Amino acid sequence: MIDIKVPTVGESISEVTLLKWVKKDGDYVERDEVIAELESEKATFEVNAEKAGVLKTGGAAEGDTLKIGDVLATIDETAAKPEKAEAPAAAASNGKAAEAAAPKKEAAPAQSAAPVASVPNDIKATPVAAAIIADKKVDPKSVTPTGYQGKIIKDDVLAALSNPGKVTGGKALFNRDKRSEKMSQLRKTISRRLVESKNTTAMLTTFNEVDMTNIMAIRTKYKDKFKEIHGVGLGFMSFFSKACSIALQEWPAVNAYIDGDQLVYHDYADISIAVSTPRGLTVPVIRNVESLSMADIEKKVIELAGKAKDNKLTMEELQGGTFTITNGGVFGSLMSTPIINLPQSAILGMHKIQERPMAINGQVVIRPMMYVALSYDHRIIDGRESVSFLVRVKELLENPEQLLIGRDPVKSLLEL
Template identity: 80%
Template sequence: MIEIKVPTVGESISEVTLLKWTKKDGEYVERDEVIAELESEKATFEVNAEQAGVLKTVAKEGDTIEIGGVLANIDETAAKPAGDGAAKAAEQPAAAPAEAPAPAAAAAEAKAVGKGIIEMKVPTVGESISEVTILKWVKKAGDLVSRDEVIAELESEKATFELNAEEAGQLEPVGNEGDVIKIGDVIAKINTDVAVPAGGAKAAEAKPAAAPAAQPAKTTAAAPASDVKATPVASAIIADKKVNPADITPSGFGGKIVKQDVLEALNNPGKKAFAGQELGSRNTRVEKMSNLRKTISRRLVESKNTTAMLTTFNEVDMTRIMEVRKIYKDKFKEQHGVNLGFMSFFSKACAIALSEWPAVNAYIDGDQLVYHDYADISIAVSTPRGLTVPVIRNVESLSMAGIEKKVIELAGKARDNKLTMDELQGGTFTITNGGVFGSLLSTPIINLPQSAILGMHKIQERPMAINGQVVIRPMMYIALSYDHRIIDGRESVSFLVRVKELLENPELLLIGKDPVKSLLEL
């Protein structure tokens, strides 16, 4: 019997909620098969079976479980039910005749737009953006596409986005992956005279399965970094331990990296050569810098060179916030449908402090100072293609539940490359959380044209002197980088001290209100 435990999903995340069991208690599951869906305060993710066997669930749907807590057990000694695979295989031939329409019927359902060949041009994605890069063709030359179906992924200097087919028909790409194309240039053509079945392009792709070819010998080479496939548990460990996927030999179904593969790589460093090369080799490789990475590089250098940047530090005792979250997490989740995370406390504290120290919420425009009577806080989100900073508008007016919902929404859009230009522009202050990657202390760089940025870090238990006694407390270093041209030392230090005070005494966020009722309503 093996235990399936809640994996580590981030340094600052201590618990998750069981959303759904995708496999039932007593059901036989295969290795790497998805058995449950979990939700943390930042995202949802799947849990896979670590071994094949009979599932014995421990937690119930809706339960909140600590990281490392047992979700289920799997009896790997249990035999696979006889005829399980044969029964599924038998279902396919029986269903095929019903699903495959007669040739005459299929022809009757086929339809064409009949507009001839239309040209698709690169759309306008922002006032200052003049070109984009083709990241990937989702559909290939000659594929049938339905109207509004995603055909390509493009990248501008600020974000990535999808390109949808303007009409149904046969696709004829004009550019290649990696090409840089000007706004307004032709990127593809669609022959609308080619019939697309009424069921859509996907129906046209559904063809009888060909006779299976001889299976190639299983390879033990690691998948290329761009094609890495891993289970959610393995992905979390890879991100947490900073393991190079190229150093891992996958053993899961279809070449997928599983938890044991990552642990094997960690326990045997150097067994596989760096980046898949032989030990002692001196190979180099050159990759084209993406528009997004070029923009990040340019703006970081610009920020360092054009601001009088200085960083001040403090530390926060997270005891009270962690107690509040533990007491009210269930009621908060029940009432609002989201977890009570750290970001809502930090955002609220910063919004209050910004109102008291307006210079921290301002920026320099030529020879003028622009102040803001609202707090539009940018939240730094790391994505596979680079750093993005979507904006939460009017944080001072949002409830804590509203902040948490917005954080989840923007983080999800960032991961899926769905952020709009409006969601990436106009912030007045930025919060970045290096603690999710394990950072204990850092000096964040100002996000222009803003004048200040707050850095959160890893929560670390440390011995502290409290009332003459040494006690262990969960501490977090916080850092404020600021432009000394507009923010004086007194203002920066006072701002950070105020944030510390609000975080260590979260009831101050509820002055004049009933704490229990107010926290649930915030």
């Protein structure tokens, strides 16, 4: 028997949560096959079988907290591999059975593929629930999930179908039920770090607004060609990341942090991008944004966001950012005061683009405007630096041609 122990995932991490058993007790597993998914306070990772054999899961259940070094499962490597039924032999001995099996084989992919197109990636549902949602054309957002970690189960969908137009999930009117759910390791870490950030930094927030007319015009004009050449869409995050990377070099205090009695400055921009997932907020890092092209940034954003939603981010991808950008606008937020992502000293908040009347050259015109917010640690960053940084970001976004060389092309031509 071989013991599979909870691996060490970081110097400061002493316990993890068992998210899911990929293999069941008594299953035969091959070497290096994934048997379980664990969640630490920073990331989700997989545990692989060290040898081929029969898996014994022991007493750990999904949702349990385990210490580093605990025995997660055992593998009996002496157990014989089970023999699989031979399909050709069955087909040769019984022609009718083979004919009956053929249509089932063709029907299976269609059945499993149907819900994939109907249920968004950010909504979790069991296969049966997803199939009903697809078949009955139910809006997943109208279903109240009651499964583990917010997963939609079959009964949730049936309850929504049997009570159209009533309280979501089929609950009775004036319902006063309540339920308790154990906090995940990630949620515990988010809670601790947010409180720590509020209590240990002298946090202030400064606001401004950006006229998004020019950026939106560029996207409209070049989005098809950009996607044809680079294989990714042209989003807003690349413009904001590039603008921040330039402004961070001009105002280095915004890109610094406190280490004991030292101020640590960075000559590069490793920008953390806040990504909301069903499990909570994660903040993967895009390295050396100042050296990346717009297409490189967009590809990295898609890659990291995909990994975050699939719980595939590594510890390296979550550590070491020097500045953070968060976009509450995707949820409809018009204005907010984002909290600093420790140990960083500043965070930029993007918000919803909304048409508003603006006074331009004495005339009232309608422009697509976005409020932007910069929360900063006043121990490191003074008001002049924070406001000037945000004004510089605004200038770069309203004049996107400056993103190429970091300054006005006409002034560069005239050497002004």
